[in-house]
Amino acid sequence: MIPLRDFSEQIAAVVDRVAPAVLHVKALMEKRPGVASGSSVIVAPDGYALTNSHVVHGATAVEATLADGRTILADIVGDDPATDLAVLRLASSGLPHVALGDSNALRVGHLVLALGSPLGLDRTVTCGIVSALGRTLPGGRTGRVIEGVVQTDAPINPGNSGGPLVDAEGRVVGINSAAVFPAQGLGFAVPSNTATFVLSEILAHGRVRRAWLGVSAQEILVPARLARAAGVAATRGVAIREVAPGSPAAAAGIRPGDILVGAGGKPVQSILDLHRFLGHDAIGTETTVELLRAERRMTVAVRPKEMGSAA
Incomplete structure (x- = not known):
């Protein structure tokens, strides 16, 4: 005892x-x-x-x-x-605060606590473990997904949203975001390393900067005949449906009908892969993308712009 x-x-x-x-x-x-x-x-x-x-x-x-x-x-x-x-x-200073921890240090099975106000019940604490790491969640209206999400069985209910998920040392390792209903024990938190990045970007720039290519696209299966003719092993890619006039994609010569299979030296098999490529590091940086066009494999140079200042 x-x-x-x-x-x-x-x-x-x-x-x-x-x-x-x-x-x-x-x-x-x-x-x-x-x-x-x-x-x-x-x-x-x-x-x-x-x-x-x-x-x-x-x-x-x-x-x-x-x-x-x-x-x-x-x-x-x-x-x-x-x-x-x-x-x-x-609108106050000298307030109690807690440190943001390193969500990359989490392991499945680690003890975590969720704090917040579920259903308006202030200062509620629930306890659980890290059930899984590296989950993805839809990112609201943007079409992007939130990566590296922490899954926990610590009970999370409406009103917990925005509260901290903390480790056994009292460090914030996630921001509680979602639960799956009517399932039980399926809660999700945005990892603290993502929160640290977002906090620094917003404090420095007032927003989170992301790169913009200027295309609308759709995930597809690459036809085996096309892949063989182009000499690529890719079975999936991202088909370009529209290219915005004056966009970085247009300047690079990317056309509707092209199939994007690589960017920045990494394969692109999904919209998620494309979003990963279009992080803040890609803004203003010339890089290459690999395309399939009419049974030919092409490499073109592109310089993404910052989203929101790209018109």
Whole structure:
């Protein structure tokens, strides 16, 4: 019994450290009636906090309730639907906060705690393990997917969204984002390393920068005859349906009907592969893409632009 009591005290100590930094968030929405409710976690002493984009996107006002009962207005510093993350700034300083940990250090079976306000029940704590790593989730309205998602059996319910998933040391290893209903024990959190990247991008640029190629595309199976004629082993690729005038793709000579099978020296077999290629590192960087066109294999140079400044 003593080891079990010690374990219980250790869990309680982690909660004592983390809970003061967890917020109950209410967002007044512009285009839909009512108030959206969720959670958030303060990650810096000057009042910066992380939550989910789907909690605050489109809000005209955001109110955060601290663990001590105080209510503080919060500004939306930046919102990234592609990762379902948003950064808030509370109008106060010297607030309790917790550190973002390294989600790459997680292992399946590690103990984790989920904190938040499920169904409006403030300061609720649930416990579970890391059930799986490297999951993907749809990234909202963007068509991208969120990669590296942490799956947990720690109960997550509506209202937990935006709250922290913490490890046994009290470090934030994920931002709770979704649960699958009516299934039980299927919760998902955006990994903390993604949150660290999004936070740094938003604080530096006000947004998360991504590259833009200027195509609409569709995943296809590459016909065996075409693959043999072009001398490639690819069985899947991304077919180009449209090319935007004046886009990087147009400047590179990419045409509708081309099949993209490689980019930046890596194979492209899916839209996900294409999105991975179009990260912030690709902005303004000349690289090559491999195409199949009329039974020929081609390599063309392309220089993606930053999304949003690409017109």
